[in-house]
Amino acid sequence: MSEIINFKNVSYEYRSGENFHRGVIGLNFSIQEGEFIAILGHNGSGKSTLSKLINGFLKATFGEVNVLGINPSDDRRIYELRSQVGMVFQNPDNQMVATMIEDDLAFGPENLGIPREEITERIDWALDIVDMKEYKNKMPNKLSGGQKQRIAIAAILSMRPKILILDESTAMLDPKGRKEVMATIKKLNKEQGLTVILITHYMDEAVEADRVFVLNQGVITVEGTPAEVFKEVRKVRDAGLELPIPSQVCIELISKGYDIPFVLTDEDLVDALIEQKQRKSKQKPGFKFK
Amino acid sequence: MARDLTLGQYYPVESFVHKLDPRIKFIIMTVYIVGVFLVKHIYGFAVVAAFAILSTLISRVPILSVLKSLKGIIFIVIFTAVLNVFFHTEGKVYFTIGKLLITEGGVFFALKMALRLILLVLGTTLLTYTTTPMALTDGLERLMTPLTWIKIPVHDIAIIMSISLRFIPILMEEVQKIMKAQRARGAEFDRGGLVKRAKALLPILIPLFISAFRRADELALALDARCYNATPNRTRYKKLKMHYRDFIAFLAGAAYIVLIVAVNNKFWIPTLTYSFPFI
Numbered sequence: 139m140s141e142i143i144n145f146k147n148v149s150y151e152y153r154s155g156e157n158f159h160r161g162v163i164g165l166n167f168s169i170q171e172g173e174f175i176a177i178l179g180h181n182g183s184g185k186s187t188l189s190k191l192i193n194g195f196l197k198a199t200f201g202e203v204n205v206l207g208i209n210p211s212d213d214r215r216i217y218e219l220r221s222q223v224g225m226v227f228q229n230p231d232n233q234m235v236a237t238m239i240e241d242d243l244a245f246g247p248e249n250l251g252i253p254r255e256e257i258t259e260r261i262d263w264a265l266d267i268v269d270m271k272e273y274k275n276k277m278p279n280k281l282s283g284g285q286k287q288r289i290a291i292a293a294i295l296s297m298r299p300k301i302l303i304l305d306e307s308t309a310m311l312d313p314k315g316r317k318e319v320m321a322t323i324k325k326l327n328k329e330q331g332l333t334v335i336l337i338t339h340y341m342d343e344a345v346e347a348d349r350v351f352v353l354n355q356g357v358i359t360v361e362g363t364p365a366e367v368f369k370e371v372r373k374v375r376d377a378g379l380e381l382p383i384p385s386q387v388c389i390e391l392i393s394k395g396y397d398i399p400f401v402l403t404d405e406d407l408v409d410a411l412i413e414q415k416q417r418k419s420k421q422k423p424g425f426k427f428k
Numbered sequence: 429m430a431r432d433l434t435l436g437q438y439y440p441v442e443s444f445v446h447k448l449d450p451r452i453k454f455i456i457m458t459v460y461i462v463g464v465f466l467v468k469h470i471y472g473f474a475v476v477a478a479f480a481i482l483s484t485l486i487s488r489v490p491i492l493s494v495l496k497s498l499k500g501i502i503f504i505v506i507f508t509a510v511l512n513v514f515f516h517t518e519g520k521v522y523f524t525i526g527k528l529l530i531t532e533g534g535v536f537f538a539l540k541m542a543l544r545l546i547l548l549v550l551g552t553t554l555l556t557y558t559t560t561p562m563a564l565t566d567g568l569e570r571l572m573t574p575l576t577w578i579k580i581p582v583h584d585i586a587i588i589m590s591i592s593l594r595f596i597p598i599l600m601e602e603v604q605k606i607m608k609a610q611r612a613r614g615a616e617f618d619r620g621g622l623v624k625r626a627k628a629l630l631p632i633l634i635p636l637f638i639s640a641f642r643r644a645d646e647l648a649l650a651l652d653a654r655c656y657n658a659t660p661n662r663t664r665y666k667k668l669k670m671h672y673r674d675f676i677a678f679l680a681g682a683a684y685i686v687l688i689v690a691v692n693n694k695f696w697i698p699t700l701t702y703s704f705p706f707i
Contacts, residue, residue: 237590
């Protein structure tokens with residue numbers, strides 16, 4: 139694994155009227171190739187700013203950003219960078235350019251001047267990955283939200299990026315659509331080795347990541363694996379976030395004196411409870427429910 | 429449902445006309461329109477009408493649905509016809525209303541103008557009936573490609589057209605949503621006089637514009653994220669190919685314009701000049 143993104147002391151400031159606002163302050167981190175990163179934070183915490191600094195939508199006021207050896211402030215290499223760093227946004231409807239799905243997928247590679255034969259290959263490949271092959275020459279109007287967002291991901295994949303940034307791409311979807319998109323993202327990360335940066339405010343999505351960054355008022359306050367991050371209950375709550383529901387249950391139970399491990403997912407919680415119960419019945423062999 | 433709505437009224441059947449290359453269709457359409465304005469002769473109109481009817485028959489679009497498109501322009505046709513009757517005073521006077529004369533020349537001129545308008549609309553309707561909006565934009569882009577030499581951003585124009593087409597159903601749906609939301613707040617859209625109704629539209633338009641701008645903002649980012657304008661050597665995924673049938677259609681168009689010029693010069697039927705002087 140090699141380092142793919144590196145932020146050194148990065149701050150971003152913007153002006154509105156007389157006042158200076160700070161988007162992000164003193165960010166220091168590096169992301170390895172193939173990692174799945176989740177960025178958590180409430181509205182206005184700077185998580186979108188962070189993602190826009192990676193693909194050069196915004197330019198760092200201070201500090202150094204290095205993405206795939208390219209400085210995003212370098213206008214001459216900006217397209218090279220953006221073809222490598224794909225970005226998917228919140229509303230799938232606002233990302234589609236063409237009235238036909240295959241034309242929409244062709245848009246990115248066309249812009250990059252990829253030969254036609256290869257575009258055809260890429261379209262088939264991308265649609266296959268997001269599992270939407272049979273929709274190749276359909277219109278997007280009748281698709282569900284999850285399907286539309288998968289098409290939006292495929293449209294980015296057709297540029298063959300190394301990094302995929304999802305800027306609250308699941309926020310507008312229903313639970314089914316969210317599941318579909320999450321499954322696609324995980325598949326991309328595991329099978330295609332894509333580096334994924336998922337910006338979200340859903341805790342259950344963050345739990346799936348390799349590493350989690352919690353942003354609060356432009357500063358990364360907690361960083362680590364999901365288990366490490368969610369143990370920092372106070373810091374997470376200070377950032378205006380709630381723990382994943384299984385973890386909340388867990389903490390409540392621990393505070394009531396139950397001896398169970400700290401868990402993040404529904405499955406782990408169920409396992410922990412079963413184990414707890416079995417242990418209890420072993421401790422008191424004579425006890426029986428009536 | 430508003431979602432299914434697309435611009436134009438594409439009539440999806442398989443036919444010779446449907447399969448034609450959009451570029452050829454555009455060229456023939458232009459030739460056809462030139463023909464419509466070139467004819468001076470009633471036999472010339474017969475040629476134009478025959479061309480329009482024949483194309484419609486070949487396209488397998490029901491003639492009735494093509495004729496329906498005339499409903500929208502009936503008022504304009506009558507209006508121009510009536511105006512033209514009075515503006516042209518030539519030849520035999522049929523009768524007078526005050527100072528206005530209705531003459532043989534005037535009547536014929538009015539008839540011609542009305543016919544022109546009708547044929548114009550019939551032809552263009554057939555184009556939208558047989559060509560998808562996508563193919564239309566595509567064809568137009570290819571035809572305009574030479575204009576890039578004089579620095580006209582043809583591709584940008586094509587993208588603008590294609591995006592507008594894509595967003596029409598989305599914005600329609602949005603209008604429905606906003607109307608429902610405003611109704612829930614007690615708005616009335618179908619009551620009162622003209623002014624009151626126009627005023628009632630304001631609470632729809634403002635949220636619609638706000639949301640359209642918001643969408644435009646995100647769309648701009650999405651275009652940038654997908655490297656729009658990264659290289660001037662953009663490639664094309666879709667290829668438009670000319671077939672035999674396009675050549676045949678092209679010949680038909682050529683024959684049409686030759687025929688019209690011939691009839692205009694009355695070179696087969698020289699005696700006609702004497703029988704109907706104003707036709």
